[in-house]
Amino acid sequence: MMKTAFLGLGVMGGYMAANLAKSGYDVKAWNRTPNRPGTQIAASGGANIVSSINEAIESADIICICVGDVPDVEEVVLGKNGVVRSAKPGAIIVDFSTIGPEAVRRIASQAQSRQLSFLDAPISGGDIGAKNGTLTIMVGGDREAFETCKPILEMMGKQIFYCGPSGSGQAVKLCNQVLCSLHMVGLCEAMLLAKRQGIDPQLVIEVCSTGAAGSWALTNLGEKVANSDFAPGFMIKHILKDLRLVHEVLPSENPLPGVQLADELFKIVSHLDTEGASQGTQAMIRAYLESAVENNPQ
Structure with missing residues (x-):
């Protein structure tokens, strides 16, 4: 069985490393900041921290x-103590981070010059998917390297897709993030409309999840929005x-208006207080509530 390393044990990485170790793989895991919750999760699953x-x-x-971001991947892969x-x-190298196609192709080229393969494999499914091993994984890079890694990917994800050459996984992930951000706009506005009409948000979640309006966001985050539970899954x-990376791909003269709206709402929350940026995406509802308070002062 192939020996594996797992670098980065955050909200999702800790669970992913744990699932890999539980599946019988020899996993050495490292995190830049020791003694984080994800480190403990990985260790409890059998990973060697x-x-x-x-050493990993x-x-x-x-x-x-x-x-997290492009500089983090560059440091881990290309830095003075890098891979x-x-x-x-x-x-x-299988990179699950979301860093955009351009950065991937640049990093992959340098890795290849050192006789290393590099797959971009961004993930979707949040901490729930990471914990349950049901992530969607979108992979770009050499097809043979993908086939070699596929058994390992299947220990962490339920839906594994080969998307094409280097950077293709990132390209698909950015489309995914557009959908996720706009689903959150729709979810928040539906919850507010329910409240305005005197309808229990739980009823909206139960009913709408069964029809054409159903979505992962409604099923997994709807109740959190309704209960003001902003603990982060993502x-x-x-x-x-991720939306910054979307903007970098698009010509400045041809922006996506929905993405601009979602970006604005998330930024409002990130600037509300010291906690905003680290709350889950469902905290977008706070942007609407803050606006309502400002427009209807007591």
């Missing part, structure tokens, strides 16, 4: 990465990063 990237990857056949410095030739600061 180590103190450096080098020195004998690894597959090197999984799940971090390319000590990974064995022929190893495959943080607002991360969706804002």
Whole structure:
């Protein structure tokens, strides 16, 4: 069985590493900040927590990465203590981060010059999908490397898609994030409309989930919106990063108005207080509630 490393044990990475270890894989895991909840989750699943990237990857056949943004991936892969410095030739890097197609192609090119394969494999499904091993994984890169890694991906995800050459997984993920951000707009506005009409939001969730308006967001986040539960499964600061990547792909003279609206609403929440940016995307409802308070002062 292939030896694996897992770098980045955040909200999702900790569960993913744990699921991989529970499936019988030899997993050495590392997190930039020790003693985080994700580190404990990975360890409880059987992953061996180590103190450096080098220790994690020195004998690894597959090197999984799940971090935040482009600079984080560049540091982990290309930095002075990065993967390319000590990974064995022929190893495959699988990056689950969302960093956009351009960054992927640049990083993949440098990895390939060190005899390493690089797959971009962004994920969707939030902390729920990471915990349950039901993530959707969108993969770009060399097809042979994908087939080699597929058994490992299937330990962490339920729907595994090969999307094409390097950067293709990222391209599909950005489309996914457009849908996710606009689903949240619709969910928040439906909850507000229900309240305005004296309808129990729980009834709206129950009824609308069964018809054409049903969505992952309604089923998994509707009740959280209704109950003002803003604990993060996917943080607002991360969706804002993803929408920034969407804007970078599009010509400035031809923006997407729905994306602009969602971006504006998420930014309102991120600036409300010190907690806003780290709350879950369902906290978008706070932007609407704040507006209602301002427009209807006591």
